[in-house]
Amino acid sequence: MSQPAPTSTFDARPLTEPVDPAAVRAFAAELRSRQSAGVNAATVVGIVVAAIAALVMVPIFVSVILNLAAMGGSPASAAIPLVLFLLLLAGAGVLIWFGVRGARITRYRLHRFAQANGMTYEPKVIDPPLPGMIFSIGRSRQSTDLIRGTRPRFVEFGNYQYTVQSGKNSTTYRWGYVAVKLDVPLPNIVLDAKGNNGFGSNLPASFQKAQRLSLEGDFDENFTLYCPAGYERDALYLFTPDIMARFIDNAAELDVEIVDDWLFLYTQRKASTLDPATWAWLFGAVGALLTKFEQWARWRDERLVDGTAHDGLSAPSPALPFAPPAGMLTPPPGVAPQGRRLKRGGSWVPIVVVFGLIAFWIVSRLN
Known part of the structure; x- marks a missing residue:
């Protein structure tokens, strides 16, 4: 592409x-x-x-x-x-x-x-093997009208849907998405765009508030950023002021997720469409970010060499009994277990609904 x-x-x-x-x-x-x-x-x-x-x-x-x-x-x-x-x-x-x-x-x-445009078209993929948050929910998962490019890196534009069963009722959710392959795995970071939210976040997952990170300038007015605990400095390295400005200018209406070696842009309308304006918008967003991914490719997780990269079940590696060569001081590409996934939080909406029904029942009984 x-x-x-x-x-x-x-x-x-x-x-x-x-x-x-x-x-x-x-x-x-x-x-x-x-x-x-x-x-x-x-x-x-x-x-x-x-x-x-x-x-x-x-x-x-x-x-x-x-x-x-x-x-x-x-x-x-x-x-x-x-x-x-x-x-x-x-x-x-x-x-x-x-x-x-x-x-x-x-x-x-x-x-x-x-x-x-030097890309390929695929009409449908059942249960696409992508690690983003929307791709592991519900059943009858499928991507449609996929348009893929491979240069300068792999990019996939598609429409996605899944069905969630709740008792006897079922609801089908539809998304548009852009998937961009990165050079190295990065910490799981989510940017919840405030411009497309309604009554609360529109994302299908919620995250613990302790993982919120406030950034400078106008960024907080456009996005709520979540990063794993202990990775705040890494998030600041990845989201430098120039990169934050690019997100604000080109992706302020898109939710963003970085997970493993992928970057996802989410929208609740079709991404693969016959509307030229939508393609101009999405191509512009991707093009504005592509030039900055080389900086992200240099990121390394220091926890992979200092003995702190463990999942809480195994003990840290003991210190080496000798001074390692200089080349060994650079961690390999990868993310320590504690940075690979954000911790999910519970949703308060069902609790409000339950309390509302209880209050309605009490009032109706009193009358």
Whole structure:
């Protein structure tokens, strides 16, 4: 991928220009041939359910038609519900056709957009193996419309969804994301953007307040930063004033997570879309940060050599009985166990809801 830039250095024409229907059909056939090698369980279940519904509903409908004809004595009276049913079926078919056609055109446009900008397009990935906070929640996890680049480093733009079951009810959550591969693992750091929050944070996870770190300038007005306890100095090394300014200018509406050797940008709207303005925004955000990742690549966790890098279960390594060579004083790339993941905190929203229901019940009993 050519390095994204804050301006319109990418080619957005494939997102909006007219498409060749024959090319759309050919690309749809190519995608079907890729997927035909392994039909997933959901597709099989859908086919079986549709077949059973047809076998059950058709005899029932024919029986109703025959009964109406026998009761009314006129074939025309029996034909009325049949005509209505056929019209309803035709209308549903037209809507389905338009939906399928629109989805095919969208995929083809994104494919052409990826080609025009030196990237690749992938329609769907089930349960993507990414370490970000949104990728380990719920079930039916999948990324769609993925656009990937590999130069100057791996970058993936995609839409993501997962379903959370709560009793008999289920809720599907949708995100847009950008995943950027870093040079070395870094401490788990989260920047909760205040500009996209509603009634509290919009993130699917909460973190202990003791892990909040206040930074200088306008940064605290735009982000709440969380870093593992004891890694405050490391966070200050990573988030120098110039890097903080870039986040404020280019990613103030995006939530940010650094975990392992990945950086994630999260948004609650589609990241992979036919909207050129969205791509300009995301390419600009990534391009503004790429030039600073070389500085992050020089970070090392001193806890990996001073004997303090342990998980609380094993004792620290004993001191070496000799003076180590100078080269051994530089830690290898990596993060000590205590810095790899932030400690999660409980959410107070369910507690408020429970107390609210109890208060409502008490008031209703008193009245």
